[in-house]
Amino acid sequence: xxxxxxxxxxxxxxxxxxxxxxxxxxxxxxxxxxxxxxxxxxxxxxxxxxxxxxxxxxxxxxxxxxxxxxxxxxxxxxxxxxxxxxxxxxxxxxxxxxxxxxxxxxxxxxxxxxxxxxxxxxxxxxxxxxxxxxxxxxxxxxxxxxxxxxxxxxxxxxxxxxxxxxxxxxxxxxxxxxxxxxxxxxxxxxxxxxxxxxxxxxxxxxxxxxxxxxxxxxxxxxxxxxxxxxxxxxxxxxxxxxxxxxxxxxxxxxxxxxxxxxxxxxxxxxxxxxxxxxxxxxxxxxxxxxxxxxxxxxxxxxxxxxxxxxxxxxxxxxxxxxxxxxxxxxxxxxxxxxxxxxxxxxxxxxxxxxxxxxxxxxxxxxxxxxxxxxxxxxxxxxxxxxxxxxxxxxxxxxxxxxxxxxxxxxxxxxxxxxxxxxxxxxxxxxxxxxxxxxxxxxxxxxxxxxxxxxxxxxxxxxxxxxxxxxxxxxxxxxxxxxxxxxxxxxxxxxxxxxxxxxxxxxxxxxxxxxxxxxxxxxxxxxxxxxxxxxxxxxxxxxxxxxxxxxxxxxxxxxxxxxxxxxxxxxxxxxxxxxxxxxxxxxxxxxxxxxxxxxxxxxxxxxxxxxxxxxxxxxxxxxxxxxxxxxxxxxxxxxxxxxxxxxxx
Amino acid sequence: xxxxxxxxxxxxxxxxxxxxxxxxxxxxxxxxxxxxxxxxxxxxxxxxxxxxxxxxxxxxxxxxxxxxxxxxxxxxxxxxxxxxxxxxxxxxxxxxxxxxxxxxxxxxxxxxxxxxxxxxxxxxxxxxxxxxxxxxxxxxxxxxxxxxxxxxxxxxxxxxxxxxxxxxxxxxxxxxxxxxxxxxxxxxxxxxxxxxxxxxxxxxxxxxxxxxxxxxxxxxxxxxxxxxxxxxxxxxxxxxxxxxxxxxxxxxxx
Ligand SMILES: [Zn+2]
Numbered sequence: 001x002x003x004x005x006x007x008x009x010x011x012x013x014x015x016x017x018x019x020x021x022x023x024x025x026x027x028x029x030x031x032x033x034x035x036x037x038x039x040x041x042x043x044x045x046x047x048x049x050x051x052x053x054x055x056x057x058x059x060x061x062x063x064x065x066x067x068x069x070x071x072x073x074x075x076x077x078x079x080x081x082x083x084x085x086x087x088x089x090x091x092x093x094x095x096x097x098x099x100x101x102x103x104x105x106x107x108x109x110x111x112x113x114x115x116x117x118x119x120x121x122x123x124x125x126x127x128x129x130x131x132x133x134x135x136x137x138x139x140x141x142x143x144x145x146x147x148x149x150x151x152x153x154x155x156x157x158x159x160x161x162x163x164x165x166x167x168x169x170x171x172x173x174x175x176x177x178x179x180x181x182x183x184x185x186x187x188x189x190x191x192x193x194x195x196x197x198x199x200x201x202x203x204x205x206x207x208x209x210x211x212x213x214x215x216x217x218x219x220x221x222x223x224x225x226x227x228x229x230x231x232x233x234x235x236x237x238x239x240x241x242x243x244x245x246x247x248x249x250x251x252x253x254x255x256x257x258x259x260x261x262x263x264x265x266x267x268x269x270x271x272x273x274x275x276x277x278x279x280x281x282x283x284x285x286x287x288x289x290x291x292x293x294x295x296x297x298x299x300x301x302x303x304x305x306x307x308x309x310x311x312x313x314x315x316x317x318x319x320x321x322x323x324x325x326x327x328x329x330x331x332x333x334x335x336x337x338x339x340x341x342x343x344x345x346x347x348x349x350x351x352x353x354x355x356x357x358x359x360x361x362x363x364x365x366x367x368x369x370x371x372x373x374x375x376x377x378x379x380x381x382x383x384x385x386x387x388x389x390x391x392x393x394x395x396x397x398x399x400x401x402x403x404x405x406x407x408x409x410x411x412x413x414x415x416x417x418x419x420x421x422x423x424x425x426x427x428x429x430x431x432x433x434x435x436x437x438x439x440x441x442x443x444x445x446x447x448x449x450x451x452x453x454x455x456x457x458x459x460x461x462x463x464x465x466x467x468x469x470x471x472x473x474x475x476x477x478x479x480x481x482x483x484x485x486x487x488x489x490x491x492x493x494x495x496x497x498x499x500x501x502x503x504x505x506x507x508x509x510x511x512x513x514x515x516x517x518x519x520x521x522x523x524x525x526x527x528x529x530x531x532x533x534x535x536x537x538x539x540x541x542x543x544x545x546x547x548x549x550x551x552x553x554x555x556x557x558x559x560x561x562x563x564x565x566x567x568x569x570x571x572x573x574x575x576x577x578x579x580x581x582x583x584x585x586x587x588x589x590x591x592x593x594x595x596x597x598x599x600x601x602x603x604x605x606x607x608x609x610x611x612x613x614x615x616x617x618x619x620x621x622x623x624x625x626x627x628x629x630x631x632x633x634x635x636x637x638x639x640x641x642x643x644x645x646x647x648x
Numbered sequence: 649x650x651x652x653x654x655x656x657x658x659x660x661x662x663x664x665x666x667x668x669x670x671x672x673x674x675x676x677x678x679x680x681x682x683x684x685x686x687x688x689x690x691x692x693x694x695x696x697x698x699x700x701x702x703x704x705x706x707x708x709x710x711x712x713x714x715x716x717x718x719x720x721x722x723x724x725x726x727x728x729x730x731x732x733x734x735x736x737x738x739x740x741x742x743x744x745x746x747x748x749x750x751x752x753x754x755x756x757x758x759x760x761x762x763x764x765x766x767x768x769x770x771x772x773x774x775x776x777x778x779x780x781x782x783x784x785x786x787x788x789x790x791x792x793x794x795x796x797x798x799x800x801x802x803x804x805x806x807x808x809x810x811x812x813x814x815x816x817x818x819x820x821x822x823x824x825x826x827x828x829x830x831x832x833x834x835x836x837x838x839x840x841x842x843x844x845x846x847x848x849x850x851x852x853x854x855x856x857x858x859x860x861x862x863x864x865x866x867x868x869x870x871x872x873x874x875x876x877x878x879x880x881x882x883x884x885x886x887x888x889x890x891x892x893x894x895x896x897x898x899x900x901x902x
Contacts, residue, residue, distance in 0.1 A: 260792040280794030401869040406701045412703045496798040596695050612704045617694030624873040630681035634673045635883045647816035
């Protein structure tokens, strides 16, 4: 059944208008690859074009003045660019180019060599300041005559790529190579809207069309290779071997080669799983495979369909090349296992594996524009990560005294953000200060989607993702496409919620601002205009309490919310409030004193920015936990003092 | 064993050292627990102690900065106090404990010299430990085997322990010589038999401390509220015995 489905899937896709045929040889000593690439591209739009822009991402690492280097300051997720030696830099150089078999090298220019690159209209006008030069991450081929709708063109490129010392996804460490964004890649043509081609920015990732890839990699004989696609053939020469991989319907191709790789294999349904890990990580193989399978099942449930390819490769890079870790490519991703001693309760390596695999859905198959809408890959996928992790493991951090799931993590990150941005921006438009990009692209969508799930119920919520995936897989969905699905599936309020999450700073913050419980005082004064009798023994009615609760809506959404009251005798009382008019007072009598009052007790509004104010506790329950924590910290100080005064 | 028995007999010295550790505990514990309770027991966290407690209470505003400044200052003060007390301790180890006023007097008298000795011995120790750390780190960095960092970490920690015992031996000898001569004196001699006994006591003291710390952590993090006091007591017993063994190692050289 599944096989039949896969066949249907492949045959129902439009014939691919893009084909890459690449043949390269790795020179491990020089940290280079060189070879040829034949790109066949068909103009499937109804607009003619007279330029062909090529991404040459590797040139972002060619000096400390590129857009990538300037925006990042030479740092990426804590790893530093190696600027001390020329060896540390990288590049992608085109040395020959033919168009339909004729030499056209003179028609090729790196974008920063052109006098007025903005006039080409391939990237956004405000994307760079003039001071950033030279940036050669885009190459332009000018056609002698426009390529009309329906016409095809063949580019034959001879190129050389020198890998940088790995710090941002791709590069080398000693004899280890991670090949990401290593070849000239054609940009996405959007017809009337022109070319969608951006410079290589620090924050942004990538965007490309689905294609057929055939890649022949020649490496030294003792190297082990992992790659996107299926191994079609392997031939050996004296000291080298050539591995040819091919695959349909992917929009990027990555590979890794190292003479120290160890390989583990496993299966999940129709998928053959490969894990490439470094020596010393034997003890982590089981954890990594379990995480990968948790991801495959989790995303199949979230998106409604199994991962359709028949092969998946997980790469666990050595720590010295940690910059290569935590990155997604079609059919191949890199994880990160910081140490073989990482405790079982610290599921950070698992979360990274689940996340990177998840990108094969949110990026791999739902190929949104990562430059312009990071939330569509990172945000939806971070939700997917937390969803799949919770489904299989429950917690990311799992100790008897400390538990935290992916949603807690996302809420804490998002709540810490106080800046002016919102998720619906291009990657380089976020203010560099205040963690806006990561908190808004990853954390905010995660916790808002969780809130949406709670509001709609799991079934309706999953229906959104199932519909979105079914409708837009192997396409380039836009934010409006997703919002359309939300509206169609879950209605106007759900769509409004997601839209405001994306384009405003609107937040949810419910609070209990007052909770008092007092014994009913005896009746004093006049009753029917006559002095009432006073019972002198019984000054207060010990059995009756008057309770007052005031709740506030400090957020921007006016959604109904429930309030729960716990009494000392163990009973509870519930109220609901429509969340309107700013605040509301509840009053009631009871025979037992109030112990606590809590708003949104089920945590429906998971994105509530402050939990502290969600309840007022009249009878504290957690004193000993706080005391324990204080003892723990104080003893830690004692220990550190003792160890550091070892020789005194 | 003679050294241990002798220290046990004059247990007041151990008690003084332990009381300093307890004072450090209280100096951190009292403000911390007061703050936790005052800031959160009336809120959501008074009923549910969740992970949000950390960002919402601990890291609010300048919370973290205030805690770290406070901890660093407290630490520095207790460090100097430890060097100060060692004057009285070493004086008593040569002769015998002759009352607290005398103890304080001796402490004050030897403090400047002891401070110099501490700096003279601890700076090269720090430098050598750092070199060992760097060397083992670079071996780990260059190996494709990911188990190498773990091996190298063990190697580097072992080197650090051996180095600190050697330096502590010299430091201790120098302190005795300084007291006897009423003048700052240094020592770089290793007398085989004494050194082995000294090292044995030192290692035992550290092992004891680590074992009891581990036990205490097990109680504090796994067992329920009822055993909280047991967790606290275990750590304190560990510290007391650790100081006892440490003083025995010093006594051996007096
Ligand atoms: Zn991601």
